[in-house]
Amino acid sequence: MKPRFPEHRRTRRFRTLVGAVAVLAAVPLALTACSGSGGSSSGSAKSLTIEDYYAASYNPIYQQCAKTVGATVTINHVAGAGLIAKVLQQASSRTLPDVLMLDNPDVQQIAASGALAPLDDYGLTADGLVPAVKAANTYKGKLYGLQPVTNSIALYYNKKLLAAAGVTPPKTWDELKAAAKKLTQGKTYGFAMSNINTYEGTWQFLPFFWSNGGDEKNIATSGAAQALQFDLDLQNDGSMSKSSINWAQADVNSQFIAGKAAMMINGPWQLPLLNAAKGLDFSSVPIPTRTGEPTVAPLGGEAFTIPQTKDAAKMKLAAKFVGCLNAEKMQSTVAGITGNVPTNITAADAWATTHPQVASFVTTVKTARARTGELGPDWPKAATKIYTAVQLALTGKASPQAALQQAQSQNQ
Amino acid sequence: MSVSVQTRVRPQAVAAPPIRPGQRRARLMLGATRWLFVAPATLFVAIFFGYPVVKNIVMSFQDYTTKTFFTGEAPWVGFANYAATFSSAVFATSVINTALFTAGSIVMQFVIGLGLALFFRRNFPLSGFLRGLLLLPWLLPLIASSAVWKWLLDQDSGALNQFLGIFGVPAIPWLVSPSLALIAVIGVNIWLGIPFNTTILYSGLQSVPQELYEAAALDGAVGIKAFRYITWPSIRSVVSVVVILGVVYTLKVVDIILGLTGGGPANSTQTLATNAYHQSFINFQFGIGAAVSNVLIVVSFVFAMIYLAMTRKAVDE
Numbered sequence: 001m002k003p004r005f006p007e008h009r010r011t012r013r014f015r016t017l018v019g020a021v022a023v024l025a026a027v028p029l030a031l032t033a034c035s036g037s038g039g040s041s042s043g044s045a046k047s048l049t050i051e052d053y054y055a056a057s058y059n060p061i062y063q064q065c066a067k068t069v070g071a072t073v074t075i076n077h078v079a080g081a082g083l084i085a086k087v088l089q090q091a092s093s094r095t096l097p098d099v100l101m102l103d104n105p106d107v108q109q110i111a112a113s114g115a116l117a118p119l120d121d122y123g124l125t126a127d128g129l130v131p132a133v134k135a136a137n138t139y140k141g142k143l144y145g146l147q148p149v150t151n152s153i154a155l156y157y158n159k160k161l162l163a164a165a166g167v168t169p170p171k172t173w174d175e176l177k178a179a180a181k182k183l184t185q186g187k188t189y190g191f192a193m194s195n196i197n198t199y200e201g202t203w204q205f206l207p208f209f210w211s212n213g214g215d216e217k218n219i220a221t222s223g224a225a226q227a228l229q230f231d232l233d234l235q236n237d238g239s240m241s242k243s244s245i246n247w248a249q250a251d252v253n254s255q256f257i258a259g260k261a262a263m264m265i266n267g268p269w270q271l272p273l274l275n276a277a278k279g280l281d282f283s284s285v286p287i288p289t290r291t292g293e294p295t296v297a298p299l300g301g302e303a304f305t306i307p308q309t310k311d312a313a314k315m316k317l318a319a320k321f322v323g324c325l326n327a328e329k330m331q332s333t334v335a336g337i338t339g340n341v342p343t344n345i346t347a348a349d350a351w352a353t354t355h356p357q358v359a360s361f362v363t364t365v366k367t368a369r370a371r372t373g374e375l376g377p378d379w380p381k382a383a384t385k386i387y388t389a390v391q392l393a394l395t396g397k398a399s400p401q402a403a404l405q406q407a408q409s410q411n412q
Numbered sequence: 413m414s415v416s417v418q419t420r421v422r423p424q425a426v427a428a429p430p431i432r433p434g435q436r437r438a439r440l441m442l443g444a445t446r447w448l449f450v451a452p453a454t455l456f457v458a459i460f461f462g463y464p465v466v467k468n469i470v471m472s473f474q475d476y477t478t479k480t481f482f483t484g485e486a487p488w489v490g491f492a493n494y495a496a497t498f499s500s501a502v503f504a505t506s507v508i509n510t511a512l513f514t515a516g517s518i519v520m521q522f523v524i525g526l527g528l529a530l531f532f533r534r535n536f537p538l539s540g541f542l543r544g545l546l547l548l549p550w551l552l553p554l555i556a557s558s559a560v561w562k563w564l565l566d567q568d569s570g571a572l573n574q575f576l577g578i579f580g581v582p583a584i585p586w587l588v589s590p591s592l593a594l595i596a597v598i599g600v601n602i603w604l605g606i607p608f609n610t611t612i613l614y615s616g617l618q619s620v621p622q623e624l625y626e627a628a629a630l631d632g633a634v635g636i637k638a639f640r641y642i643t644w645p646s647i648r649s650v651v652s653v654v655v656i657l658g659v660v661y662t663l664k665v666v667d668i669i670l671g672l673t674g675g676g677p678a679n680s681t682q683t684l685a686t687n688a689y690h691q692s693f694i695n696f697q698f699g700i701g702a703a704v705s706n707v708l709i710v711v712s713f714v715f716a717m718i719y720l721a722m723t724r725k726a727v728d729e
Contacts, residue, residue: 088478109478197674199694242585
């Protein structure tokens, strides 16, 4: 009986070791994403696969252009947050779709990996479009994406609340500060924006930051500190809820709709919800700047790109398709369905006159700046620094100047 | 557990008669058969557990970015990812937060879980129904429950502050104050972990023979004494399983934190797991993300070893 015991113990140990490894394997996070069915690359150059994170309401747009270029399309809508993971997975398994939609700050990142084809090769240009589109979608001198429509953010205001308080829509920071203070009554805050610790928070802070001379290469400047101080002042005045550091843009919108915020920073994609809210009378103006000069806000919206699929005929057809989506007339159709702003300057101007609700966004988009315009694929690091600084300042962990310095020097 | 399988197989192997030279073929066959039985498990472990761990370790020594997915090139960078990880200010915060989050969650989950398990052992009307209700947090999708908690804990319009307001408590900034956010997140995680602890401990308690209590009662051991000398020693192995599994599960929690605070405000709820997620899937620095998660693996491994040591001790006794 005796010799059995150690052996028994060893197998037991082995078994538990295997068990331990099994438990450990649940821990690593850097795993490949769940596999899904990739677009097949076979077939004639008469069919195209499209991948985006839009809703089914975009399908008629695709069908229209499919008809124009004489192709049939297979549309694959992916959940927003999962798109990049899916694209990376498809890139490594060489199953990228023929037409790929990407959020514009991601275009250079994916282009840098070599997965996208330059659109210049197919005679597509960004001529006639708002300048930021070219900056956002150009990597190393070549254009990789085109955006039929774009968006940005502006200052929405509740007309009734402003009229009741005798306040006119602000144009400068001082006016905004005074208006917000005056509008703060009872359970209603004068002002709301998202200062969350994600890229959404960065995106919302950028108009203050950029319009006041802030720059992502080095965020620890006096102009940036002034902008951050302004954000902090709104909170310290009690005009902005302290919860703004945990609000996504959708939360900000809910506050505005519920009448808990008299003014808010948000984008045109909220218009369907705002219009559906009963008894809500609202309008918007470009985001105020310190001196009243034009706002420099970030360029939003998604770009259409053509992945390298090694099927020259298909890529050519895909280019035609992207060209169709980006045509001036088509842009207005897309804008009508999505509530965004056409990127073509003439189309945008015409759109502003017929659609007053997006007029302030048209104005903003013309002077908008691309997030990846300066740093390209390195933008995510700067974006993290910016929201980190905002969070440090608004939670009182550091003064605006110190918060920016700390975030700038931080090894992200 | 596969204990029964083992005890069934073992006697057969030991009972194999001594092999004579003429039976060499048969012996080879027997050896091959044994390996064939082991093969499926080995393959499974190697593919689904071994490969990801090895890949993660290799990745942590590479400059693994979005580019790598298309080109397949991941330059070897040695310990650069680890150097970047250890020198970042967020890493130190993450380590402290992970320790606080895990310790706080486990202690409270266990204490409350054990209390409830003991409570439910007395069968009373509706106890079965209530025990079922207790599982609710476990059954809800994590993202849904964290979204609801985020709403409950909102400073201005959250239900919790509204309730406290009735008693004149001023609005508490649960999720937006850097000093409170971690406590709030731990609180939600405790709520989530109670069903697991209660269920396992309850089943452990069920297996304690009633006669022991009756015998002990004759010797005057009731109440606390009965718990100290009968209940606790009887469920000790269950307790170690609950705690160790709890630690490993809690170390890797990401969804609740991402849902509630996203690691904020100002990184005050950033843990190793959320840090690794952030590096890999938001900053696209897969190498650094792998380095951070390897630190997490080492920590989990230490606890797995403790678990092994404990179970071995239990066997020796």
